[in-house]
Amino acid sequence: xxxxxxxxxxxxxxxxxxxxxxxxxxxxxxxxxxxxxxxxxxxxxxxxxxxxxxxxxxxxxxxxxxxxxxxxxxxxxxxxxxxxxxxxxxxxxxxxxxxxxxxxxxxxxxxxxxxxxxxxxxxxxxxxxxxxxxxxxxxxxxxxxxxxxxxxxxxxxxxxxxxxxxxxxxxxxxxxxxxxxxxxxxxxxxxxxxxxxxxxxxxxxxxxxxxxxxxxxxxxxxxxxxxxxxxxxxxxxxxxxxxxxxxxxxxxxxxxxxxxxxxxxxxxxxxxxxxxxxxxxxxxxxxxxxxxxxxxxxxxxxxxxxxxx
Amino acid sequence: xxxxxxxxxxxxxxxxxxxxxxxxxxxxxxxxxxxxxxxxxxxxxxxxxxxxxxxxxxxxxxxxxxxxxxxxxxxxxxxxxxxxxxxxxxxxxxxxxxxxxxxxxxxxxxxxxxxxxxxxxxxxxxxxxxxxxxxxxxxxxxxxxxxxxxxxxxxxxxxxxxxxxxxxxxxxxxxxxxxxxxxxxxxxxxxxxxxxxxxxxxxxxxxxxxxxxxxxxxxxxx
Numbered sequence: 033x034x035x036x037x038x039x040x041x042x043x044x045x046x047x048x049x050x051x052x053x054x055x056x057x058x059x060x061x062x063x064x065x066x067x068x069x070x071x072x073x074x075x076x077x078x079x080x081x082x083x084x085x086x087x088x089x090x091x092x093x094x095x096x097x098x099x100x101x102x103x104x105x106x107x108x109x110x111x112x113x114x115x116x117x118x119x120x121x122x123x124x125x126x127x128x129x130x131x132x133x134x135x136x137x138x139x140x141x142x143x144x145x146x147x148x149x150x151x152x153x154x155x156x157x158x159x160x161x162x163x164x165x166x167x168x169x170x171x172x173x174x175x176x177x178x179x180x181x182x183x184x185x186x187x188x189x190x191x192x193x194x195x196x197x198x199x200x201x202x203x204x205x206x207x208x209x210x211x212x213x214x215x216x217x218x219x220x221x222x223x224x225x226x227x228x229x230x231x232x233x234x235x236x237x238x239x240x241x242x243x244x245x246x247x248x249x250x251x252x253x254x255x256x257x258x259x260x261x262x263x264x265x266x267x268x269x270x271x272x273x274x275x276x277x278x279x280x281x282x283x284x285x286x287x288x289x290x291x292x293x294x295x296x297x298x299x300x301x302x303x304x305x306x307x308x309x310x311x312x313x314x315x316x317x318x319x320x321x322x323x324x325x326x327x328x329x330x331x332x333x334x335x336x337x338x339x340x341x
Numbered sequence: 342x343x344x345x346x347x348x349x350x351x352x353x354x355x356x357x358x359x360x361x362x363x364x365x366x367x368x369x370x371x372x373x374x375x376x377x378x379x380x381x382x383x384x385x386x387x388x389x390x391x392x393x394x395x396x397x398x399x400x401x402x403x404x405x406x407x408x409x410x411x412x413x414x415x416x417x418x419x420x421x422x423x424x425x426x427x428x429x430x431x432x433x434x435x436x437x438x439x440x441x442x443x444x445x446x447x448x449x450x451x452x453x454x455x456x457x458x459x460x461x462x463x464x465x466x467x468x469x470x471x472x473x474x475x476x477x478x479x480x481x482x483x484x485x486x487x488x489x490x491x492x493x494x495x496x497x498x499x500x501x502x503x504x505x506x507x508x509x510x511x512x513x514x515x516x517x518x519x520x521x522x523x524x525x526x527x528x529x530x531x532x533x534x535x536x537x538x539x540x541x542x543x544x545x546x547x548x549x550x551x552x553x554x555x556x557x558x559x560x561x562x563x
Contacts, residue, residue: 214522217522219517219518220518221517292520293521293522294522
């Protein structure tokens with residue numbers, strides 16, 4: 033069949049179109065485009081069905097697994113597809129690895145090295161126990177995240193724009209340094225021993241719960257990444273749609289209860305608002321998909337999951 | 342009932358825009374007068390009162406945007422007003438040593454001309470209901486080509502030259518130790534502000550260029 037490719041402005045994107053087998057899949061089309069254009073590898077391509085002008089509906093994105101025939105309505109021999117370049121892409125694994133590497137490496141720098149000398153303070157003499165435990169807690173957290181990225185999470189076919197690497201790294205690395213600066217500060221004031229134990233204890237419990245949530249989410253997908261758009265069940269997912277975000281948020285709360293810095297709480301607020309947005313979007317998506325059987329927002333912070341976790 | 346509210350809205354906005362226009366007109370007039378009679382070191386003292394008033398009144402515009410009285414998005418008015426208030430109160434008013442700098446003159450003149458054009462434009466729209474002649478309209482989208490660079494350079498320059506005074510005075514600083522393990526250093530905040538100007542200014546200028554292109558092409562079609 034003949035596939036005509038147009039850009040969003042209507043111009044023909046590949047002159048003369050592409051000739052494909054009648055039984056070809058979208059993935060085959062993506063390969064053909066890649067072969068022709070060299071620079072646009074499949075994960076950079078966004079292929080949609082044309083939307084009638086003036087219509088406000090969202091365009092239908094082609095699923096790489098389906099055959100092109102499924103998208104032809106009527107003329108079995110021709111198909112017009114709209115192409116958009118998503119820009120250079122990176123895999124989610126790459127993105128997450130670099131996001132988390134920053135906090136993992138930068139935080140210990142403030143603990144172990146005489147950084148505060150450059151801010152005008154004499155070399156630190158006293159290290160409070162809570163500062164040491166905070167170091168272990170923090171580094172364990174980001175180590176866990178990196179391990180989960182490589183061994184637990186099953187990602188769908190999706191990638192992320194390269195620009196997100198800079199944006200996300202700026203977010204994690206800046207906040208990581210900002211918090212590390214205050215917790216390891218020579219003039220740091222620790223909270224009571226009891227408060228510290230409650231904070232870290234609660235945080236660890238939430239991290240373990242979070243890990244278990246990730247296991248549940250992993251089992252929704254097969255190893256090749258298919259599946260996944262289902263409502264997670266069991267454990268905390270019976271109460272909240274995105275228990276993984278809930279546990280993550282409370283885990284940070286635990287850290288802040290133990291370390292008590294404005295910087296840490298600012299990070300908590302920002303991270304919570306970001307995750308809340310994700311959660312609401314996923315909750316809406318899942319609800320639309322499977323009708324009314326999603327848990328309702330009852331407890332504080334019920335969240336949807338990103339498609340990749 | 343809706344039309345009575347519309348009349349009220351237009352009346353309020355007309356009064357608001359023309360009042361602030363008068364404020365900025367005063368700033369420009371007094372600035373030029375002081376420049377001619379006494380020299381650039383005395384410009385700030387001459388314009389201080391109307392400047393503080395007119396610039397602070399701009400906070401109302403955030404409110405107007407929030408409650409839907411005007412269509413401007415809060416996301417674009419907030420940084421603009423933020424930087425203006427920072428310069429006006431956070432630098433000029435807080436650190437008298439910088440007031441005699443020559444960049445104060447270029448700053449207030451750039452701001453005043455920009456605001457005079459802007460407020461008279463909106464004042465006329467609200468009061469008379471129509472956009473002024475293309476001539477005036479053009480000046481709204483063309484003077485920024487010069488005034489943004491002069492204004493922004495003055496802002497950046499003044500923050501930079503005020504840095505030693507900021508550091509020495511320790512004003513607006515919150516120090517450790519304290520039980521919330523929080524600190525704020527106005528000096529480092531000023532350096533951060535300078536850092537934001539670096540990507541922020543070309544971005545804003547580029548945005549205005551785009552607005553200008555759209556507005557002028559629209560008028561060509563009419």
